[in-house]
Amino acid sequence: MNIKIKIVGVAGAGTMGHGIAAVLLRSGCEAILCDSAAKALDAAQEKVSARLAREVEKGKWTAEEKSVALGKLRTTTKLDDLASADLVIEAVTENFEIKAQAFRALDGCCRAQTIFATNTSAISITRLAAVTRRAPQFVGLHFFNPVPVMSLVEVVAGLETSAATVSLAENFARQLGKTPVRVNDFPGFVSNRILMPMINEAIYAVMDGVAEPAAVDSVMKLGMNHPMGPLELADFIGLDVCLDIMRVLYEGFHDSRYRPCPLLEKMVAAGRLGRKSGRGFYNYSEAKSRPGAQ
Numbered sequence: 001m002n003i004k005i006k007i008v009g010v011a012g013a014g015t016m017g018h019g020i021a022a023v024l025l026r027s028g029c030e031a032i033l034c035d036s037a038a039k040a041l042d043a044a045q046e047k048v049s050a051r052l053a054r055e056v057e058k059g060k061w062t063a064e065e066k067s068v069a070l071g072k073l074r075t076t077t078k079l080d081d082l083a084s085a086d087l088v089i090e091a092v093t094e095n096f097e098i099k100a101q102a103f104r105a106l107d108g109c110c111r112a113q114t115i116f117a118t119n120t121s122a123i124s125i126t127r128l129a130a131v132t133r134r135a136p137q138f139v140g141l142h143f144f145n146p147v148p149v150m151s152l153v154e155v156v157a158g159l160e161t162s163a164a165t166v167s168l169a170e171n172f173a174r175q176l177g178k179t180p181v182r183v184n185d186f187p188g189f190v191s192n193r194i195l196m197p198m199i200n201e202a203i204y205a206v207m208d209g210v211a212e213p214a215a216v217d218s219v220m221k222l223g224m225n226h227p228m229g230p231l232e233l234a235d236f237i238g239l240d241v242c243l244d245i246m247r248v249l250y251e252g253f254h255d256s257r258y259r260p261c262p263l264l265e266k267m268v269a270a271g272r273l274g275r276k277s278g279r280g281f282y283n284y285s286e287a288k289s290r291p292g293a294q
C-alpha cells in the first residue's frame, strides 16, 4: 500500500488521545485532535504542551523545535474536520455504540484510502470494522498508558484486515518510536487476555480473605518482580475499565474462568473506581494508605 502518513486524526482527547497526539508531534506528524467535549480539548492541549516541554528540559529539543511541533497540532469538536487525515486513530470512550457511531461518521467524511485504527482495549476489531465500508483498511493500534512512555503497540488484525494495512500499521508504530507486536483479533487480544484475569484473580484472593491488598501486591512485586502489584495496577487503570474488559472476555469466550469477581462488581457499583475517584483498593486521599506507604 503506497500511502505516506503525514496527517493523523485522533478521535477522543482523553487519557489516551492526548498521549497519542504528543507522540505524533514528537515524531514530526501533523495531528488533528477531536473531542466532542471542548473542555477535554483544552486539558489535552495543556498536557501535550507539558509533555513536549519535558523534551526541552531533557535537552532533546530546543524551545523552537517544541513550538514548531505544537504548531502542527489542530483541535476540533467536529469529526468532519478529520477528513484530510491519512490515518485516523480512534480513542473515544470504550463502548461499542459510541465507537461505531464515530466510525460511521468518519467513514462518511474521510477519503476512501484513509486508514482507520482503533485504540480499543478489548472490543472486537472485526465487529468495529464491519460498521465501515473499509474493513480491509481497518486495524487495531493498541497503545499503552502513559503513551509517551510505554513502548508497546499491539497491532491487531481483524478478520478482514489486509496484510498491507497490518504492515503499514507496524511501520507507523516504528516511526513513532514504538515496538509493534502483531496479534489477531480475539477478546482482550494478548495483553488484556493475560493481564485482566490476573488482576481479577488478585481480587478473588482479597475477597476470599487470602490476604490484604497490600500483601497481595507485595507478593507479586517481591516474588514475581512485577513493578506494580495487580491491585495497585487495577486502581491505576480504573476498576470500571477492568470490569468492562472482564465482561468482554466473559461474553466473548462464554467461559466461566473469565467471570468478573463479585468484589470487583461491588466496588464499581459503590463508585470505588481507583485513583480517579480517590478510592479503590487503596485510599488516595490519605497519603499513608497509598500503595508503598509505610
Ligand SMILES: NC(=O)c1ccc[n+]([C@@H]2O[C@H](COP(=O)([O-])OP(=O)(O)OC[C@H]3O[C@@H](n4cnc5c(N)ncnc54)[C@H](O)[C@@H]3O)[C@@H](O)[C@H]2O)c1
Pocket (backbone or CB within 6 Å): 011, 012, 013, 014, 015, 016, 017, 034, 035, 036, 037, 040, 079, 090, 091, 092, 093, 094, 095, 098, 102, 119, 120, 121, 122, 142, 143, 144, 145, 237
Ligand atoms: N486508559 C487506559 O489506560 C487505556 C489503555 C489502552 C487503551 N485504552 C482505550 O483507549 C480508549 C480511550 O480511553 P481513555 O482512557 O483515553 O478514555 P477517556 O475517557 O479518558 O477519553 C475518552 C474521550 O473520548 C471523548 N469522546 C466520546 N465520544 C466521542 C465522540 N463521538 N467524538 C469525539 N470524542 C468523543 C470523551 O469526551 C473523552 O474525552 C478506550 O477505547 C480505552 O479502552 C485506554
